[in-house]
Amino acid sequence: MQVAHYQQFVRHTNQFITKPRDEALSIAMYGLVGEIGQLVAAVKKKVLGEGGETNWDQPNDEIREELGDAFWYLFAAAQLANDGPFDVLTGDIENLRAEIGGTDERARTIAAALDPQARTDFMKEAVRFPESPDFLFDDYQKLAFKTARTDGKVLIEVCQAVLWQLGAELLRPSLPAIEIDLNQNVADRPTNVVLGEIAWHLSAMASLYHLSLDNVIAFNCTKVSFRSERGTPTVLHDEARDPKEQFPRCFDVSFVRVGPGQSRMYFGGRPLGDDLTDNFYDDDGYRFHDVIHLAFIAHLGWSPVIRGLMKRKRKSGNNRVDEVEDGGRAKVVEELVIKAIHSEGDRQARASGRCIVGQPTRLFPRRSLINFRLLKTLRMYVEGLEVWHNTYWEWEDAIFAGCEMFHQLCQEMQGTVHVDLANRRLTFEPIVSPNVQGITVGLGMGxxxxxxSDCEVKKMLSTQERAATAQSRLAYVLAAKRALLGALGLEAASEAYWSQIEVRLDDMNTLYVKARDKALDRAWALRAVDYKAAFIESAGSVLCTATAIADVADVADISK
Known part of the structure; x- marks a missing residue:
């Protein structure tokens, strides 16, 4: 990886570069110190936990990732501190050459600690470093490591301790004057010198873990790019299939409450799978996790679980696709992926104090919380499946949108999710109209x-209902609301019930309903899951006949 290219990459992907200089520099400095802390923690876990003494120098993905993150902030800080690109690596080599080639006591102490041949080689090569403006990170790494005064596990410990010290030195200028005066145990040196020494110790740690710095930086570019560089979405995995084996390109799924803590999905007027419960001691809303399957369809074109429920498995042609991509193992993997997303989002929410008793918690309220490590883990789970080819940013979109829909369902306890594969988008409405072809269990007129009058409208309709209804349709919604209350066996004239049913009416007179409190209890008692309405105008009025509809299967259960 060319250092010059990485300079441009960091500048291009620096999202805080447009902020005032001092604020942006502060973000970069604190970011660098934070990443140093993350790196030290990753190394400590490796040294103390994963094999300890026997394989302390074997790298893992976490160490590689933290090294890359630290270098990104290092370069961002150098650019901001110098009001433009600054070659911190070349600067460090120049400082090392001056230090090692000096004649003072410090230079003599360093010379005594260095391997004589390594010192000679370094001084010879440092004079002409870099030999080309296109030099690589590995060029710096190999040359800089010749100046290491210790090696092995001792050097790992030295690097960790010194990096902490350098981090403190980096932040020292931000202290109040009195604190700088009173705390003289931290040196005052130019920022570029400190950044160069941080680069040396990060590079040394990469060497000790047998990591090419070029590869570390390349991996960092991949990680950072997934958010900043969004390309064309991956071609839908069933694009070449018969339409009967494709996901519908636009469709609605209704989540209907059918009992306390119990919901049901409807697609095309029919139940989509079994009734949903949390399967947990606490009401954590996990019964709505199927909406994340829908987000996978919208943003990844993938969900073996929903494909099976929709009976759109790809059985024609190569039956290996049906077995591998749409079979039981793929379904288990998908459920594992969603559980991992939910668990990580919940862990973060608890750690940050965002959980409030009695209220649903928004998982991943910011995209930046969907960390790269989670995305890598999920892609590891799906390796060998078609969805592995989807990009990181598509995964991020799917997780973010799915968790947003999940949160809204947990708040509303019901809703309609519109899936638009053509535009890779999900939208949500808190009201439902599953279009069930069932049995009439209630009839009412209004x-x-x-x-x-404005008075009548404001009394019977909520602010949300009025905002969603055109002036010319207000009478229809009023009549429908009265008829619906009658269909549920409730007194339409009682103001106590008006706020317990929310009604929307589209141009085709399709009813979208949300019930609560006694109205909801009554709907459950009747097993009503959908509502139909018919209208007729006469003598300056509109008359509505509304029916409450139950699913045939529910009525059959009652009769048994």
Whole structure:
């Protein structure tokens, strides 16, 4: 990886570079010190936990990732501190050459600690470093390591301790004057010198873990790019299939409450799978996790679970696709992926104090919380499956949108999710109209004048209902609300029930309903999951006939 290219990459991906200089520099400095802490923690876990003495120098993904993150902030800090690109690596080599080639006591002490041949080689090569403006990180890494005064596990411990010290030195200028005066145990040196020494110790740690610095930086570019460089979405995995074996390109799924802590998905007027419960001691809303499957469809074009429920498995042609991509193992993997997402989001929420008793918690409220490590883990789970080819940013979109829909469902306890594969998008409405072809379990009638008074409208309709209804349709919604209350066996004239049913009516007179409190209890008692309405205008009024519809299977259960 060319250092010059990485300079450009960091500048291009620096999202805080447009902030005032001092603020941006502060973000970069604190970011660098934070990444040093993360790196030290990763190394300590390796040394103390994963094999300890026997394989302390074997790298893992966490160490590689933290090294790359530290270098990104290092370069960002150098650019901001110098008001433009600054070659911190070349600067460090120049400082090392001056230090090692000096004649003072410090230079003599360093010379005594260095291997004589390594010192000679370094001084000879450092004079002409870099030999080309296109020099690589590995060029710096190999040359800088010749100046290491210790090696092995001792040097790892030295690097960790010195990096902490350098971090403190880096932040020292931000202290109040009195604190700088009173705390003289931390040196005052130019920022570029400190950044160069940080680069040396990060590079040395990479060498000790047998990591090419070029590869570390290349991996960091891949990680950072997934958010900043969004390309064309991956071609839908069933694009070449018969339409009967494809996901519908636009469709709605309704999540309907059918009992306390119990929901059901409807697609095309039919139940989509079994009734949903949390399967947990606490009401954590996990019964709504199927909406994340829908997010996978919208943003990844993938969900073996929903494909099976929709009976759109790819059985024609190569039956290995049906077995591998749409079979039981792939379904288990998908459920594992969603559980991992939910668990990580919940862990973060608890750690940051965002969990409030009695309220649903928004998982991953910011995209930046969907860390790269989680994305890598999920891609590891799906390795060998078609969805492995989807990009990191598509995974991020799927997780973010899915968790947003999940949160809204947990808040509303019901809703309609619109899946748009053509535009890779999900949208949510808190009301439902599953279009069930079932059995009538309630019938009611209601009327309203075609020009209702403002007083009547404000009394019967909520702010949300009024905002969603055109002026010319207000009478229809009023009549529908009265008819619906009658269909549920409730007194339409009772103001106590008006706020317990929320009604929306589209241009085709499709009813979208949300019930609560006694109205919801009554709907559950009737097993009503959907509602139909018919209208007729007469003599300046509109008359509505509403029916409450139960699923045939539910009524059959009652009769047994």
């Amino acid at each position: 009327a309203a004048v075609l020009a209702p």
